[in-house]
Amino acid sequence: MRVLIAAVIGLVLSAAVIAATGYQPVDAYRAMFSEALGSVESLAGVLGAATPLLLLALGFTVAFKAGLFNIGGEGQFVMGAVGAALLGHAGRALPAIALIPLVIAGGMVTGAAWAALAALMKAKRNVHEVVSTIMLNWVALKLSTYLINTVYGPMHDPASQSPQSLPIGSNAVLPTLFARTDLHAGVFLALLMVPAVAWLLSRSVLGFEIRAVGKNRFAARTYGIDEGRVLLRAMAVSGALAGLAGAMELMGVSAYAGALKPDFAAGRGFDGITIALMGGGGPLGILAASLFLGALRLGAIGMETLTGVPKELSFIVQGILILAVMTPVLADYLRGFRKSRPSASPDAAPPPVVPPS
Amino acid sequence: MKLLVTILASTMSLSAPLILAAMGGILSERSGVVIIALEGMMLGGAFAAIAFGSTGGVLAGLFAALIVGALLGLLHAAATQKMRIGAIVSGVAINILASGFTGYLSKVPSIPKEAEGPSIWNIPVLCNIPVLGDVLFRQSPFTYFAWITVAAMSFFLWRTPWGLRVTAAGENPEAVKAAGINVVRLRFGAVMAAGMLAALGGAQLSLGLVQNFTDNMTAGRGFIALAAIVFGRWRPGGALIACVFFAFADALQSGLQLVPGIGNKVPSELLAMLPYVATLVALVFFSKQVQAPAATGDTGD
Numbered sequence: 001m002r003v004l005i006a007a008v009i010g011l012v013l014s015a016a017v018i019a020a021t022g023y024q025p026v027d028a029y030r031a032m033f034s035e036a037l038g039s040v041e042s043l044a045g046v047l048g049a050a051t052p053l054l055l056l057a058l059g060f061t062v063a064f065k066a067g068l069f070n071i072g073g074e075g076q077f078v079m080g081a082v083g084a085a086l087l088g089h090a091g092r093a094l095p096a097i098a099l100i101p102l103v104i105a106g107g108m109v110t111g112a113a114w115a116a117l118a119a120l121m122k123a124k125r126n127v128h129e130v131v132s133t134i135m136l137n138w139v140a141l142k143l144s145t146y147l148i149n150t151v152y153g154p155m156h157d158p159a160s161q162s163p164q165s166l167p168i169g170s171n172a173v174l175p176t177l178f179a180r181t182d183l184h185a186g187v188f189l190a191l192l193m194v195p196a197v198a199w200l201l202s203r204s205v206l207g208f209e210i211r212a213v214g215k216n217r218f219a220a221r222t223y224g225i226d227e228g229r230v231l232l233r234a235m236a237v238s239g240a241l242a243g244l245a246g247a248m249e250l251m252g253v254s255a256y257a258g259a260l261k262p263d264f265a266a267g268r269g270f271d272g273i274t275i276a277l278m279g280g281g282g283p284l285g286i287l288a289a290s291l292f293l294g295a296l297r298l299g300a301i302g303m304e305t306l307t308g309v310p311k312e313l314s315f316i317v318q319g320i321l322i323l324a325v326m327t328p329v330l331a332d333y334l335r336g337f338r339k340s341r342p343s344a345s346p347d348a349a350p351p352p353v354v355p356p357s
Numbered sequence: 358m359k360l361l362v363t364i365l366a367s368t369m370s371l372s373a374p375l376i377l378a379a380m381g382g383i384l385s386e387r388s389g390v391v392i393i394a395l396e397g398m399m400l401g402g403a404f405a406a407i408a409f410g411s412t413g414g415v416l417a418g419l420f421a422a423l424i425v426g427a428l429l430g431l432l433h434a435a436a437t438q439k440m441r442i443g444a445i446v447s448g449v450a451i452n453i454l455a456s457g458f459t460g461y462l463s464k465v466p467s468i469p470k471e472a473e474g475p476s477i478w479n480i481p482v483l484c485n486i487p488v489l490g491d492v493l494f495r496q497s498p499f500t501y502f503a504w505i506t507v508a509a510m511s512f513f514l515w516r517t518p519w520g521l522r523v524t525a526a527g528e529n530p531e532a533v534k535a536a537g538i539n540v541v542r543l544r545f546g547a548v549m550a551a552g553m554l555a556a557l558g559g560a561q562l563s564l565g566l567v568q569n570f571t572d573n574m575t576a577g578r579g580f581i582a583l584a585a586i587v588f589g590r591w592r593p594g595g596a597l598i599a600c601v602f603f604a605f606a607d608a609l610q611s612g613l614q615l616v617p618g619i620g621n622k623v624p625s626e627l628l629a630m631l632p633y634v635a636t637l638v639a640l641v642f643f644s645k646q647v648q649a650p651a652a653t654g655d656t657g658d
Binding site for chain 2 (some may be wrong): 017021022047051069071121125126128131132134135136137139142143145146149152225232251270273274277302310312313315316317318319320322323327328
């Protein structure tokens, strides 16, 4: 409910922006909706666009539950693709059954390592993760552009005139499920991660420790939880999910054809944050929010092609959405309407009692 | 030698945006409001300065940047103090909003993307000193202004009643409230002023340095300014040193690309990493002992 109202606020304010810049809001929104939801093909496209966003949001959530604000999804996504491209090319002779897990592992491990750097700096040297992950994003961006540079890039494909990496073995290229869309077989693995992350956070020992540290790191420490180790693991899982998103994008999206190309991340690391906040930290909410943002992005591209309204409008909607969704004031206001149903969020529950180990 | 002078002179001009943003950041964080929104505020200022500077001249550009900065500050203050949104969440949202707005507006055909910047001020007599004159006294007025801001901010924070109240609001808001001062209003002022300073930093980046606007041209500088605040322990003088250091890393990487023995051997992308890596290394060395103002992150009531 709150999210829907936030979305309406976002779209209404953006309509004002469209009108103020001399375009037709009605035409623009009509184009946006029909491009995102108008046909089976566009719905498949939305699911394809949502696939990496879902993984990035799940990754952000794991770190967030431990009290870490990981804005490094962008860098971890790109580095995951770099690791996947490296292993995918090195093992190109392998059969699919061995190569696909290898490429996925390459993405997850490099993504996890990139995120772990920030966690290490946090645990050992008290470096705030918001600044360190942003810096690591820029380093990852420059590093990946270097690796695929046409002249001296060590990963550049000599058969190509433009900057792109050597392609991964064709055995690891995932089939497209719906022609002319980005929907590929990786969507199943991404969907599988929804219950997996839910299990990790609510049922596993690590998930328990993550939540304990996130609720109150001092109390967790008192109960004998090694805070630094938990932060490191939470961040590594977070980065592994972002890296997985990068690997699967590389493996499945036909425009890449298994090779790393410039502008790979394109701001999607930040979309993961929006989705996680919109989804309220719950896996199902995250799934719904990733479909919504996938539709918004895809619709905005269609809107720009059809009506000329710049697709960056979707970022304006996104910024307003974050503010609207995260306002407890809005929630209070809504609660006033629905007094019959007290909405106690699970996050408001008291922290669990931790037995001393 | 000539290269060294060039690198040092551009260290000075590249430090100005960082210094202005860092001074704004200190003001906001000292008042108790974490401000990772600096990046978006710089970007908004950079865009407004060009969009309005192209038709109205430098002063109109600066004025527009100040307004945009104040509005973004107002939004951040309202979000954290009135709407009870976490300061980091609000900051991320403002950064995305600024990137979205500037990206959107720069694609609207009727909005200009280039403008003439202010001319270099050669300080009489002093600019003729060898080396030093070229480095320090042939600069854009922005650069001189940024340096004056450091002294002004020091004076404001430690020598004026308002400044002391701002600092107190960040350390012990309850005590300030008990003294009958409106902490929320104080923070609104501090965050809006912070937005204006950061936006001026952005204006120096676009109008002062390159005379045009490109998408996301701040490239993490708001966060580098934030790192400079940590490094300088929330003190204007300390942050100044850090800003000059980071600007030097930036000037060095672009300077080295011009050196025949280096520019054609070391890939430009690796050189371009220098400012970011320098920031990380500096944070690793200097974050351990620092203590942020006690009440940062606390929201309004």
